[in-house]
Amino acid sequence: MVTLLHIDSSIFTGEDSASRSATKAFRDAWQEQHPGGEVVYRDLSRTPVPHIDAAAHTAGFLPSQDHSTDQAAAFAARAALIEELEQADAVLIGAPMYNYSIPSTLKAWLDNVILFGRTAGAAPSAKGTPTVVVASRGGSYAPGTPKEPYEYVQNYLEAVLADMLELDVHFIVPELTMAPDNPAMAELVPLYEESRDRALAEAVAKAKEFAGRAAA
Incomplete structure (x- = not known):
């Protein structure tokens, strides 16, 4: 069974969210290709995951038998998220x-x-997993535009997802999303x-491409 890990983070819902609209198009196309596949879905706006605290952080560098009670409880939640990433055949992020x-x-x-030592470092455990990121934005931050220097979404996620986790990352960028609501x-x-x-078209195309790779 193939598995898609789908992460949404927009505070808006449905068609009010450009990123959710595109991730939905990807997911729908993916499921058409894999009707028996599994989708692990996390809506981070509705159900946020806990922020890292000292116990969760330090536990990541210790053997489980050396965890304190607080470290064991904190790391259990973290480990569940890591395992979802490791077990995914493809990742979709809004x-x-x-x-x-x-x-x-x-x-x-x-x-x-x-x-580090598991999902990042010398041999990342999810290395090569095909990943689509829908990086929506209200204006344009494309090369050559006045706001290009303020584009910290793609730059950051490229560094984290591609360089640290070594996922196979592809970006879909719906932009100018504020235009319908901003008279200016x-x-x-x-x-x-x-x-x-x-x-939306790129999302469908990528879903079909990724589904084919997962089935190969």
């Missing part, structure tokens, strides 16, 4: 830009699953619609 960066809930999930961006609505439609 990562909207908030204040130039990722949602704090997604950062908390990353802090839990990044563990009204002239950009057609560009937003093009970006939205392109993102």
